[in-house]
Structures are given as C-alpha cells and as structure tokens.
Amino acid sequence: MSKPIVATASLAGCFGCHMSLLDIDERILKLIELVEFNKSPIDDIKTFTKQCDIGIIEGGCCNSENIEVLKLFRKNCKILISLGECAIMGGLPAMRNGIPVKECLDEAYLNGPTVGENKEHIMPNDDELPMILDKVYPLHEIVKIDYYLPGCAPRADLIWAAVAALVTGDTLNIPYELVKFD
C-alpha cells in the first residue's frame, strides 16, 4: 500500500504551527516513513501534483487568496484539519473583527503614529494584491473541516498524536496537558 499523502498550508497565520510540527524532533524521521508530503511549505511544493489524504491548515481566512487556497485544499484532500487557534477561531488577526475594514486601513496607512512619510495618502491598491475580507474567518465557516487541533501553537505531541492516529487508524487518546488554547 502506498503511503498516505499530506499537504499543509499557512493562511493568515504566523507559521508558528508549522514550527510546532517541526518540534516533533527526531520523530520527523518516523513521519517521513509514515507519510509522503505534497503541496507544503516544508518541502516547497507549490501546487498539488496529486490527490492528498490529509490537509493540515494553519491560520484563518483574512483575504481572497486564503479562501482560494482553502477551497483548493478542500478539493484535493480527503481529510482537512484546522491547526491552531487562528484556523479555529481567527486568532490574533481576528482582533480586528469588531472594527470596520476602513478604520483598520486608515489606522495602518494614514493615521497611525508611525505613518510619517505617506504624504500622498496611498493605500495598497495593486491589482496583484488579494482583496482583504470584511473580517477574519475561521476555516470551518468557509469549508467543511474534519478535525480541530487547538493551541497557539498546538503542542508538537498533539500534532504527532493526531497525525499518527489518522495514519495508523489507532484510537486517539489526548492527555490533558496537550489540549491548550495558548
């Protein structure tokens, strides 16, 4: 039987969850024996080259590109996992959610105390830039998500336990110390 294929992505996140994935230390050797990686920042494969079994996504959706990538993952992965607080509830980027977008942009590019040189009052407006959304959305409000691994970042042992359980089909028993929201 061929190895299960894993894809990962970071949307509106800080890559901390990916760092935590690397924190499984020497078990990473075991991991590459267990699974094959496809589209992921870890192996730098930019586009899906085949159907994947497990998609692991860090970060919420703050712009149109995030939504596009997320939908692409849903299409190409059998199982999608929300990894970390940002994916599950928007996380720190979602602190802007109660504030209108215009107010945020004005503060960032026009009125903020560190904005000194923007005399022409330019807002980022290049066509290449993805459109910013009205708020930061948790992943499960955009597509169906199968599993959730909370934490900021999720403990390496939690990611390991979850991925190993998925791949081997074992029951996942999560010790108290592994489920944390910070």
Add this chain to the structure above:
Amino acid sequence: MSEIVKFTIDGKEYEGVKGQLLVEVAAEKGIYIPVLCHWKGVKPAGSCRICSVKVNGRFMAGCTTPLEADMKIENDTPEILDIRKAIVEMLFVEGNHFCPSCEKSGNCDLQALGYRYQMMVPRFPYEFERRDIDASSPKLIIEKNRCIFCKRCVRMIKDEQGKSYFAFKGRGKHLQISLDKKLAVTMSEENAHKAMDACPVGCILRKEVGFAVPIGKRKYDHVSIGTDIEKLNK
C-alpha cells in the same frame, strides 16, 4: 438546629444539611459541579448556568438551589456534560476570547472548563462584537472583550461604606461591566487584587503585574479544574 436530610447524586446516597446550596454540598462529598459565577459565602446569582444539574428530572442551577430531603440529583450524565460544554462554547463565541494574548491564560476558569470538556471548536458561530477596554482607573484594566457577566465583581468588591466599585450598564446585547471612576481612584491594593482574583476570566486585571507565572507552572497547566474537589472522593 440544622436538619440532616438524605439525597442521591448520580444514584449514590448521601446525607447533608438541608438548605445548603447543591454545589457546596456536592463539593463536600468530593463531587465537582463546575461554577463560574458562584463564590462561596457570596449571595448566589445563578447567572452563568454552568452548574446546571437535574433535580428529580428537572434542570436546576446548582448554585441557587438549596438542598431538600430526597432530592435525586443527576450531575455526571452525558446530557448534562454536553449542556455544560455548550455553555462554555457559547461563552467563548459571545465574547472575544483570544487566549494566546490574555494574561489570565492558564489561570482562567472559563478556559479551564474548555480544557476539562475538551472543547476543540465551538459549535456556534463567533459573534466578534466590538467591545472597549477601560484602562482609565489607576490600578485596574477592564478588558470588556472577556467579560462573561458573572457579576462576581459587582457582588464582592465593595468599599467601607458597602458601595460596589463595579456595576452593570445597559441591557441585553448592550450589557457591559463598568467600574465607578470616582471610587476606583481610592481603591485599595487589597481590593484591586481581590477583584482580579474574583474574576473567573481575564476581564479585570491588576496593572503592572501581568505574566508573573511562566507557562507550565500556571494553575490549570497540568491539572484539570475541579481536581482539588474530586480528590476528596479518592
């Protein structure tokens, strides 16, 4: 003289003092009924409902219900545990609880209940209401994003004349906690700390002391909330 009555919790028979509140009776027997708004010795408010139990088949708030003879109390059943989990989830989506940036994280009762019930994701959609932070008083920060309206501070923190430092303002969706600006200026160090400790979440914070305990040594890092009560039973 206090009357001793018989009752059962989850089918097991116990004896207790009639009129005592259910959460307190249960705690004495080593049975944990979670609380967020209740504080021993303070007049019960019954505002959070996390202590919901079934008494003779009907849902009751354990923190406001006095013990009566022959009560059949259900506490640890899948139905009740799911209702409690739903309440925790509702509180999480109703306010803006960004645990990673909160200095109460690790010592927060609401978060600890999320851990206890292994809340991976709330079943309800997030509200993301805009709420303000009031840092105008000399000793305290009031982070309204995190308030769960338990009313502990209103009921507990008072000056020598018995005046409350805290009060509720507005109604329904617009309800918010507020600190009396004039009274807050003269607030004692003792009261400031008492207010922070009474707050079950990270809404009331003492200024200039945050993040004193490192990750790994905080209250709920290794043991679940309620363990101290449950170990009486073992």
